[in-house]
Amino acid sequence: MNQEVLNINTVEGVSIPSNSSNSIIESALLDGFVFEYSCKNGQCGVCKTTLLEGEVIELQPQLALSEEDRLANKILTCCCATVSDILIDAEELSALKDIETKTFPARINSLRNLTDEVVEVMLRLPPTTNFDFLEGQYLDVMQNNIRRSYSIASTNKDKEIKLLIKEYPNGQMSNYWFNQAKENDLLRIEGPKGTFFLRESKKPLLFLATGTGIAPIISMLQGLDEDDTYHQAQPINVYWGNRKAEEFFWQPIFTKLNVSFYQVNSQPNDDWSECEGYVQEIALNKIKNITDFDVYACGSNAMIQSAKQQFIGKGLPENQFYSDAFVQSY
Numbered sequence: 001m002n003q004e005v006l007n008i009n010t011v012e013g014v015s016i017p018s019n020s021s022n023s024i025i026e027s028a029l030l031d032g033f034v035f036e037y038s039c040k041n042g043q044c045g046v047c048k049t050t051l052l053e054g055e056v057i058e059l060q061p062q063l064a065l066s067e068e069d070r071l072a073n074k075i076l077t078c079c080c081a082t083v084s085d086i087l088i089d090a091e092e093l094s095a096l097k098d099i100e101t102k103t104f105p106a107r108i109n110s111l112r113n114l115t116d117e118v119v120e121v122m123l124r125l126p127p128t129t130n131f132d133f134l135e136g137q138y139l140d141v142m143q144n145n146i147r148r149s150y151s152i153a154s155t156n157k158d159k160e161i162k163l164l165i166k167e168y169p170n171g172q173m174s175n176y177w178f179n180q181a182k183e184n185d186l187l188r189i190e191g192p193k194g195t196f197f198l199r200e201s202k203k204p205l206l207f208l209a210t211g212t213g214i215a216p217i218i219s220m221l222q223g224l225d226e227d228d229t230y231h232q233a234q235p236i237n238v239y240w241g242n243r244k245a246e247e248f249f250w251q252p253i254f255t256k257l258n259v260s261f262y263q264v265n266s267q268p269n270d271d272w273s274e275c276e277g278y279v280q281e282i283a284l285n286k287i288k289n290i291t292d293f294d295v296y297a298c299g300s301n302a303m304i305q306s307a308k309q310q311f312i313g314k315g316l317p318e319n320q321f322y323s324d325a326f327v328q329s330y
Contacts, residue, residue: 006082010035010090011052023059024077024088034096036195040078044301044325046195047077054086093195095134101193104129108185109160111177114249118212119177120153123161123189131191132156135223136198136216136296138324139191141173148173151298151324152192153215155223161189164215196298196324198224203320204234206293208279208307210241213299213326214250220296225254232257237287241279241303243267262286280307284314291315294322301325 008016008024018027025037025047038046045064051073062076077090109122125131133139138151139161154162167174198205198220207217217238224230236257241264242248252259264275264282275282280303284290290311297304304323312318 007085008082009085009087010092011087012090012092014092018082020057020081020083023079023081024056024075024086026078027082028077029101032097034093034099034195035077035090036093037078038194038196038324039327041327042076042079043327044304044323045076046323046325048074049077050089051075052087052089054082055084056080056086057083095197095199096195099132099134099137099192101191102131103188103190104131106161106187106189108181108183108187110183111181114164115247117167117247118249119165119167121163121165121177121181123163123187124159125161131161133192134197135219136196136324137192137194138196138216139189139193142188142190143173143176146172146176149193151196151212151216151219153218155219155226157223157226162215164212166212194324196296196322198296199294199322201294202234203294204292205236206283206287206290206295207236207238208241208283208295208297208299208303209239210279210299210303211247211326213297213303213324214240216298216324217296218250221252221254221257221259225257235260237283237293238262239264239275239279239283241266241299245269245272278306279303280310283307284310291317291320294320297321297323299326301327 005017008018016028016031028035036046038044042060042063059081060079062079104125106123106125109124112120114120135155138149140147140149150163153164165177167178209217237260239262243266248263252261262275264279265272268276297307304325308321
């Protein structure tokens with residue numbers, strides 16, 4: 001491919017050198033700038049932006065783009081590279097400017113089964129390691145040439161890194177976590193990654209999660225609870241969805257936060273007395289004016305895409321919807 005250095009320009013006036021061998025988001029990250037991104041494989045759509053000027057080439061399929069998106073000149077920055085100078089409508093996330101992605105050794109400090117299909121993994125890093133992250137971000141774990149991404153469930157102040165890991169049938173990494181892993185195993189981690197973190201805002205907060213998508217939300221809420229400078233002035237609502245009652249392994253217990261918490265079961269039985277259905281639909285039914293909220297959604301891509309479509313359809317500005325989708329690993 002052409003190695004000529006080109007420029008990525010944003011409406012904010014940020015200019016970044018690029019070439020056609022790197023995706024737009026990789027070029028930005030290499031130059032120390034961070035735009036919205038998550039899965040990096042074209043499935044979640046978090047990095048979607050508008051190509052205002054210039055030309056790009058597709059490095060991998062832009063799976064999250066609709067035909068309507070393509071007609072509106074939308075692109076996924078994780079899937080496209082430049083073939084000319086370009087101008088895109090993207091916001092540089094200054095909060096992540098000093099958060100550096102690094103690779104570290106880590107050892108398993110403890111393993112605890114929370115349900116039949118979810119294990120809590122506590123990792124410890126070398127004593128001199130400085131692993132800074134924003135609550136909500138994720139990391140990659142590498143073991144025997146397998147790499148998987150997991151949201152961090154602990155806070156930046158914690159001495160250990162907490163991961164909540166779901167078992168997937170026939171999953172290579174699932175086989176390790178549920179059948180082979182033991183305390184003191186040596187792993188490698190790379191992180192932090194992603195742009196899922198709390199923005200500064202005075203709006204009420206709405207959190208949606210399915211399954212272990214509750215992990216970064218636990219991290220965010222615990223971070224707020226531990227922040228001496230944070231004083232809650234607006235409602236905080238959490239809707240957490242699972243398929244069965246026994247999959248609800250967490251209850252919000254905070255020192256100062258006042259959180260309205262809803263457990264939503266998509267396959268309830270006769271003994272279930274909480275909410276029934278899908279988190280996004282239950283939230284819409286209970287919240288009178290969704291446009292007042294900043295929304296943070298994590299979990300299945302199907303839930304996130306449905307929630308985004310429905311909430312925007314009810315008037316929520318797209319820039320008030322933040323997400324981190326759990327998508328298939330390749």
